[in-house]
Amino acid sequence: MQSKDLQNIVLSKYQNGDTPTKIFRDLNGGIGLRTIKRWCQMILQSGSITLSSPPGCPRLARTxxxxxxxxxxxxxxxxxxxxxxxxxxxxxxxxxxxxxxxxLGLHPYKKVVEPLLSDDQKIKRKKFASWIRTNFRKEETMRILFSDEKFFDIDGVYNSQNDRVWTIDRADADKNGGIKHKRKFPQKVVVWLGACSKGVTPLVILNEGIVNHAVYIEKVLPDALKYGNQVFGSDWVFQQDGAKSHSHHLTQQWCRDNFPSFIGKGRWLPNSPDLNHLDYSIWDELVNIINWNKVQSKTTLIQQIKSSF
The missing domain is CATH 1.10.10 (Arc Repressor Mutant, subunit A)
Known part of the structure; x- marks a missing residue:
């Protein structure tokens, strides 16, 4: 509360007949009793509280x-x-x-990173939302198996904004992990995972680091089909994004022949990580759990992914 507001309260209460002690108690220690008595003396003499100068030290910087x-x-x-x-x-x-x-009453906020959507992508999002609302009831959306792939490489990840090394100087920081080395062509693997309201599928780790339609059909889709049938029976929907291996005509044909239902080619929106649980949070959780200090090769990377998962 500002000093002027306190003065007005004291003036009002004293004019209503309250004693300085009662005013002090009503303000619950918000201002000292000696000050209240001095202000009441001013009111008695001149009818107002007139201070020769503002209380406290003068402002030198916050002018x-x-x-x-x-x-x-x-x-x-x-x-x-x-x-x-x-x-x-x-x-x-x-x-x-x-x-x-x-x-000024302001607060600092970090910038929130969001996908930059083109006008065409916004139109597709609106069409997709209308299609979902028209063709899916709420309980049916609980039977969608979402899926995604992610690259993991042996260099790991770090947060350039929040990862800090506290030392006395830059040289000491460099000695104590202050430098993040990045290889030009690090060894990497592709990890596939599915997630739904019942849980997550087993990991599929593709050691080759390349996923074309043949690898996708042979090593990924059978695992997705097996898990979906186990948890949902014969009534569920498979989701995948628009990657080339997913939209290939042989992949689409395999999905039509084997899945009870699936979101077909061109239906899933591009640039929409907010619509898939894996992009939205699960990959990030897995990345942060991995002990990257133990990752020295592709073999140790795979071991850490499996143990962290």
């Missing part, structure tokens, strides 16, 4: 001029660096952050 400069900078450019602002205004970075948070 009205600096607050206005920060506000104008935000109007011109949404991305603002507190460090650069502090250098430009010749005040501390801490003061800049206080201006942003306390004086």
């Amino acid at each position: 009205k001029g600096n607050i206005r400069k920060v506000k104008n900078r935000l109007r011109r450019k949404k991305r603002v660096s507190a460090r650069k602002l502090s250098m430009k205004l010749d005040i501390s970075e801490r003061s800049v952050r206080r201006i942003l948070k306390n004086d």
Whole structure:
């Protein structure tokens, strides 16, 4: 609560007949009893609370001029660096952050990464949503087996934004894991996985790192069919994205001949990771569980994928 608001409360209560002690208790220690008594004396003498100067030390950094400069900078450019602002205004970075948070009431938010959808893709999403609503009841969507493939390589992953090494200087950081080495052509494998309301399928690891329609039909689709029949019986739907191995005419024919139902070629939307559980969260969970320090070769990579899964 601002000092002016407190003054108005004290003025109102004292004019209504409350004693300084009662006002102090009503404010629950929000302001000292000695100050309340001094303010009441002012009210008694002049009918108002008149302070010769604002309470506390004068502001040297969070002045009205600096607050206005920060506000104008935000109007011109949404991305603002507190460090650069502090250098430009010749005040501390801490003061800049206080201006942003306390004086302007702002909060910092990280950018959310989303797929960039073209107008054509937006139209396809709308058509897909209409098709789903027309052809699937809610209980039927619970019988969809979603599927996806993902590349894993022996270099692993790291978060450039949040992974930090705390040391006294850059040289010490480099000695203690501050450098992430990336090979030009790292060894990699392809992992296929299915997920549905009943759980997840067994992993299918394709050691060759290449998935064409022949490999997909031979090594992936039979596992998907076996799992779907086990958990759903003869009434379920198989989903796959529009990868070339999936949309190949022989793959489509195999799906028509074997699956009770499947989402056919051209129906599933491109660039839509938010619609598949695997893209949305499961792959990320698996990646973060793997102990990448133990991954030195393709063999150890496969071992870690299996044990983490």
